[in-house]
Amino acid sequence: MNRFLCGLTLLTIFSGCVATPEEVAEQKRKRDEERIAQLNLEADSDPEHAEMTAAELSRVETVSGESPASSSGDMRATNSGLKYKIIRKGTGARPNTNSTVLAHYRGWLDDGTEFDSSYKRGEPTEFPLRGVIGGWTEGLQLINEGGKIELEIPSDLGYGDQGMPLAGIPGGATLHFEIELVKVVN
Numbered sequence: 001m002n003r004f005l006c007g008l009t010l011l012t013i014f015s016g017c018v019a020t021p022e023e024v025a026e027q028k029r030k031r032d033e034e035r036i037a038q039l040n041l042e043a044d045s046d047p048e049h050a051e052m053t054a055a056e057l058s059r060v061e062t063v064s065g066e067s068p069a070s071s072s073g074d075m076r077a078t079n080s081g082l083k084y085k086i087i088r089k090g091t092g093a094r095p096n097t098n099s100t101v102l103a104h105y106r107g108w109l110d111d112g113t114e115f116d117s118s119y120k121r122g123e124p125t126e127f128p129l130r131g132v133i134g135g136w137t138e139g140l141q142l143i144n145e146g147g148k149i150e151l152e153i154p155s156d157l158g159y160g161d162q163g164m165p166l167a168g169i170p171g172g173a174t175l176h177f178e179i180e181l182v183k184v185v186n
Helices: 003-015 021-045 047-051 134-140
Strands: 059-064 074-078 083-088 100-109 114-117 125-128 148-153 175-184
Touching (some): 134 175
Antiparallel strands (some): 100 114, 100 125, 148 175
């Protein structure tokens, strides 16, 4: 994939593909408000959860599935439907929705077709968590700097029914990512 197309992939991750930046921010704000309300309800109904972070509260069940990046097929799932496997937790700072992060990653479809990779470009990418697809925003808050995670992102937390045809991502696609959180920039 040439550098232009890779940049286009990152640009559409940042912009939400077909929505304006303002629309993406508004959609993200609404999702965040709904998630916070849900977490507050869970904390109210279970005192043990009251001291946990939002990321810890979102871990709700273990699901089985084969994972191309790991030998164990066990993945966890959040209430939103995001599936994840923490490969390495990390020991540094943990990002939040307002953070800008530096990350190395690769993304592929269910059939194994890779559609983007910062590894192939030879450098990690910096981006704001408020400006990427919902699955990234939620998933990266589960690890700390130095951590590595595998994500299986359902369509509604990715590019939805419109997909991202220029990057080879069809509508309704489940996205898979392996992401290393190099640094929480701010």
